[in-house]
Amino acid sequence: MPKLSIIVCTYNGENTLEKCINSILNQTFSDFELIIVDDGSTDNSNKIYEKYKAFDNRVRVIFKENSGLGDARNIGLDNSTGEYIGFVDSDDYIEPDMYEILYNNAIKHNADISCCRIFVEFMDKTIISPNPNGEYCKKFKISSETIELFWKENYYVKAMWNKIYHKKIFEELRIPKGAKFEDDLVFFQTLEKSKIVVCDSKSKYHYVQSHTSLIRGCFKKTDLELIECGNYTLSIVRDRYPNLIKFTEARVLGFRKRIIDKILDLDKYENIEIAQEQQKEIRFVLKEMILNNEMRLGMKCALISIAINLNFYKILLKMKRLLL
Structure with missing residues (x-):
């Protein structure tokens, strides 16, 4: 039995697979x-696998x-045999010592989850490396307070791919079929099934943001699943983590703004009814939003502008793009 199973899921990834696998x-x-x-790839990925x-x-x-x-x-997961399990997306890549660091930290601290920080890499090759206050390797005992810390802070990126998980976490846990934002959906479950988490400040995972990313890119109606995911996590928070309610409500409003931004970025007025529906939801909670001390002032100003008038907000959005 290997010490680690690394799972790479891919669909038509022939342009990035070799860098990832290497x-x-x-x-x-x-x-x-x-x-x-x-x-279900339809490109030449199979030739790469065979090699x-x-x-x-x-x-x-x-x-x-x-x-x-x-x-x-x-x-x-169903086919993994390792003691620990890791994930890498097929358009990303990792530093040569990432899994050595994650595994050694897990064994040293008897951790159920071991994670590192990440690089965010854009298509123009600009790389942003998070800059924590000094290097650290911190051990956390899981409690409600720790989970609240991880949800709000950057010790623990919410994605699945900068970590290794002990196999016992997934004995009775699977990802909802068809979910697009599965990392958020399993965030609480994986932590609630853990006792110890160790976080390393070193950035070892390269998260590549392409123009077709679900988070960036042009609006697609499937982007609305981000709102569904946000509401799902909000329901968990309201039920089990009341201290996180305001923070998570602010996060969902941020998702609504992101969808509006994508729609208004286009000169055509396609999907404007979806933007108007998001505007309606923002107006409905406007008072609570203004009083939400977990929301940044800049985000509040943007959401107030959306609530006032979408055309007005579109002008502000264009001005912001010109200044960047």
Whole structure:
């Protein structure tokens, strides 16, 4: 049994797969299996898989019909045999010592989850590295207070891919099928199934933001799933973490603003009715929003502008884009 199972889910990823796979196979930590789950690709990805399978017996490939990232990750989990489990997105890549650091930290601190910080990399090759106040490797005992800290602060990025998880966490946990923002959906569940989490300040994961990203890019109606996800996490917070309600409400409003921004960025008035629906929801909670001390002043000003008039906000948005 390998010490680590690394799951890479991909769909038509031929342009980024080799960089991703090379960064994994060249790890200083070598006791792992690499499980590639192909989510119904129609490009030449299979040729890339075959090349790596031919010279490295740690590589396994599973093919499935297209049904989304969450379902692909579940299939990877179903087929994993490692003591710990990690995830890498196929358009991202990792530093050579990432898994050595994560695994050693997990063993040293008897941790159920071990995580590191990340680089955010844009298509123009600009790399932003988070700058914490000095280097650290912190051990956290999981409690309601710790989960609240992780939800609000940057010790613990909410994504699944800058971490390793002990296999016991996923014994009875799977990602909702078809979910687009599955990282948020399992954030609370994975922590609630843990006792110890260790966080390292070193940035070792390269999160590549492409123009087709779900978070950036042009508006698609599937982006509305971000609101569904936000409301889902808000329901969890209201039920179990009351101290996080205002913060999470501010986060959902931020999601609504993001959708409006994407729609208004286009010169055409397509999907304007969706922007108007988001505007209506913002107006409905305007008073609570103004009194929300967890929301930044700049965000409040933007949301107030949206509530006043979408055309007015679009002018402000264009002015902001010109100044950037």
